[in-house]
Amino acid sequence: MKKVLLPLAAMIIVCNLMMVSSCSKSNEADLAADTTGTGGSSCDTVNMKYATNVQPIISSYCYGCHGNGSASGGISLDSYASLKTQADNGNLIAVITHAAGYPAMPQGAAKLSDCNINIIKDWINRGTQNN
Ligand code: HEC
CATH class of the missing domain: 1.20.5 (Single alpha-helices involved in coiled-coils or other helix-helix interfaces)
Structure with a gap:
């Protein structure tokens, strides 16, 4: 036994x-x-800026396929202008919120945290500024 x-x-x-x-x-x-070091209740999503708040998230989770010379799906996100294009046409929020009919991003990885999604939403709601 x-x-x-x-x-x-x-x-x-x-x-x-x-x-x-x-x-x-x-x-x-x-x-x-989680570039803001947040998660949970301490998530700061007010007055979010491109360089300080948004770009680090995109760099961490998206540049592997959409930056540094890679442009999966023909899309690069590694400049303010290229990210703004995807924000303005609605694709950015659709893919990170896993909206129906869009490829879920980041592809093959976990969905971004609510905190990170809200940071990106706040930046867009404030006019997608280059700040
Ligand atoms: C592992 C590689 C990979 C990662 C990481 C990744 N993507 Fe993608 N992404 C792709 C591929 C491949 C496509 C094309 C897929 C398709 O058209 O079905 C794509 C397409 C897209 C599109 C175009 C969607 C459309 O409907 O045309 C956007 C916008 C996008 N990704 C944003 C992001 C964002 C934002 C992140 C980070 C949060 C991210 N991606 C991370 C591989 C990736």
């Missing part, structure tokens, strides 16, 4: 360790990439 159970127990422990480590890794990545 013990001979069968021991390897099984070892496997379960290894599995759990793997799950715990991958879980904490993704949490760390989320925290590191």
